[in-house]
Structures are given as structure tokens and as C-alpha cells.
Amino acid sequence: MAKLNIVLFEPEIPANTGNIGRTCVATGTRLHLIEPLGFHLTEKALKRAGMDYWKDLDVTTYINFEDFLERNPGAKIYMATTKAPHVYTDVKYEPDCFIMFGKESAGIPEEILLEHQETAIRIPMIGDIRSLNLGNSVAIVLYEALRQNHFDHMRLEGKLTKYEWKPE
16 A cells, blocks of 8 residues: 655745645645745644645654654655756656655755765756745645555545446
8 A cells, every 4th residue: 555755855935835734634645844934834824725635644754854764764755846858747756755846935845865876856847946835746746656656545434436347
């Protein structure tokens, strides 16, 4: 069963993190937050964006990237960045992989990206746009990873996935 992981490196905007938390609850995905955070986890904006889902979120915080690596030894980490050579749809997401996104103002630091070039991924965009909204980026990549894993844990009672539905 796929148990994917979203990692936010030093997120700055509480509403983005709240929306991502809600997406994680809806998909059974774990959320990992690497400090420092640009807000407190008790902030109203975070709670409002995550609504009543935050209490159901599987979330872990880390004091820094080294703490994250120490507590997740051997983790397969895909680094989402506008500078990546690989398009996010061109990689195979393992059922327990980690997909990391950088802070809104600066992304993932270059020194971390240099160590993970082979697993750096990007969402194609046209023009000179800096990047997509963090919440949108997470949703785009996460749902591709879930699709590749056949949405295997997302079947709800009475609802069928595309793979189970048979037209009459």
C-alpha cells in the first residue's frame, strides 16, 4: 500500500501549509515540516485553511534538514524545483517515497539540490513565471505519484476507483 510523504522545507505561508495539510488528509499522505516555519502551528490562518482536517493529519516536524535525514534514514527523496532536469511525470514514485518542496520565497537551497540532482523534478511551465503556488505544486505532483501507485489505498466504501469501475 502506498504511504507517500510530502516534505515542506521551511514553509512561510500558513494558508499554503493548511491547504497542503488538507490535501494530505484527503489522500492519506504524511506531512513533514522542516523548521524554521514562517508561522506557528496554532495560527488561525493555518487552521482556517486546513479547516477541521488538521486534527486528522499525520504530521511530523523537524528542527532542520539534518534532523529530517537522521529520522528518515534511506528515504528516497524527490526534490521539486524549477531548476530540475526531470519532469515530474518522467520518474517512478515508490509507494513510500518523499516529495520535498522548498519555501515559497526561495525554494530548496542549492546545496541540498546539488546532493539530490538525480531525483530533482520540475513541473513544466511557459514564460518567465517564477513558480506555481506551493499548494498547487504539491497537489499536481502528489496526485501523479498516487496515480502511479493506482490510488491503492483511496477506495472508500460505496465508491469505486477508475480501476474498479465497470460500465454496464
